[in-house]
Amino acid sequence: MGDLFSLKDRVAIVTGSTRGIGYATARLMGRAGARIVISSRKPAACDEVAARLAGEGIETAAIPCHVGNDADLRALVEKTMERFGRIDTVVANAAVNPVFALLHEFTEDTWDKIFDVDLKSAWRLARYALPHIAAHGEGGSMTLLSSTASVLAAPRSGAYAVAKAGINHLALQLASEWGKAGIRINAVAPGVTRTDMIRAGLADEAAMQAAVARIPLDRIAEPEDIGAVILFLATRAGRHLTGQTIVVDGGATLVGG
Numbered sequence: 278m279g280d281l282f283s284l285k286d287r288v289a290i291v292t293g294s295t296r297g298i299g300y301a302t303a304r305l306m307g308r309a310g311a312r313i314v315i316s317s318r319k320p321a322a323c324d325e326v327a328a329r330l331a332g333e334g335i336e337t338a339a340i341p342c343h344v345g346n347d348a349d350l351r352a353l354v355e356k357t358m359e360r361f362g363r364i365d366t367v368v369a370n371a372a373v374n375p376v377f378a379l380l381h382e383f384t385e386d387t388w389d390k391i392f393d394v395d396l397k398s399a400w401r402l403a404r405y406a407l408p409h410i411a412a413h414g415e416g417g418s419m420t421l422l423s424s425t426a427s428v429l430a431a432p433r434s435g436a437y438a439v440a441k442a443g444i445n446h447l448a449l450q451l452a453s454e455w456g457k458a459g460i461r462i463n464a465v466a467p468g469v470t471r472t473d474m475i476r477a478g479l480a481d482e483a484a485m486q487a488a489v490a491r492i493p494l495d496r497i498a499e500p501e502d503i504g505a506v507i508l509f510l511a512t513r514a515g516r517h518l519t520g521q522t523i524v525v526d527g528g529a530t531l532v533g534g
């Protein structure tokens with residue numbers, strides 16, 4: 278198998294990598310040999326996580342970035358180039374789902390904020406980062422975090438779900454445009470995953486049991502379950518895969534979610 282699953286000497290940016298799925302992804306990519314840019318809104322959290330992973334022998338840089346802010350995203354890419362001189366893989370992971378309401382109850386302001394953070398950010402990151410991947414001519418990848426909410430109706434999470442459906446199409450559109458440059462772009466759509474994002478919703482035992490009952494593989498995902506698929510997509514093992522949305526949900530959508 279050689280280096281099929283290696284990211285040795287590659288440079289990866291993972292947005293929202295101080296916690297949850299982003300952190301698990303950054304750690305797995307680092308253990309596969311990549312140099313990792315740790316990023317989130319909070320500088321202290323970025324520094325702490327970058328230092329923690331450095332303690333495991335992973336080369337890291339901490340570059341804070343609010344993905345809803347265009348200047349931050351541009352700076353994230355520029356500072357990565359200053360620090361490492363190249364970019365090979367980008368994971369557009371950071372997202373929020375802050376308002377639970379019916380669609381007609383959303384204000385325009387809330388709708389726009391969710392779309393800025395959960396969808397427009399990925400397009401902006403692609404604009405800034407993909408030309409740098411193309412420039413070195415060795416190929417690379419971008420993975421966008423979607424959700425099973427993109428393929429099923431998500432009660433009271435409509436703006437998030439519509440933004441995530443946009444992510445799936447953004448991945449295939451970008452894939453069609455960047456394939457000749459050797460860049461593969463895919464979306465990964467997790468089901469319920471044990472992170473801060475869903476902690477409140479599954480706080481009591483009954484809610485957790487109801488969630489697990491809907492999943493053929495009989496458990497919710499751990500962040501590493503999702504990170505492992507994102508890692509695979511970034512390595513040579515995923516080299517003929519592009520434009521896809523890969524659902525990682527223990528089979529939940531097979532039986533209606």
Ligand SMILES: NC(=O)c1ccc[n+]([C@@H]2O[C@H](COP(=O)([O-])OP(=O)(O)OC[C@H]3O[C@@H](n4cnc5c(N)ncnc54)[C@H](OP(=O)(O)O)[C@@H]3O)[C@@H](O)[C@H]2O)c1
Pocket residue numbers: 292293294295296297298299316317318319322342343344345369370371372373394422423424425466467468469470471472473474475
């Ligand atoms: N957990 C699930 O069940 C689930 C299911 C389907 C899809 N997903 C998707 O998976 C991805 C990761 O979710 P998660 O559950 O790992 O989330 P999480 O545990 O809430 O972690 C989110 C990460 O993103 C950062 N972040 C939040 N808002 C940000 C912003 N505006 N700019 C930059 N960074 C930001 C957070 O750090 P700071 O707070 O320090 O900024 C943190 O590092 C998201 O795209 C989510 O939609 C999750």
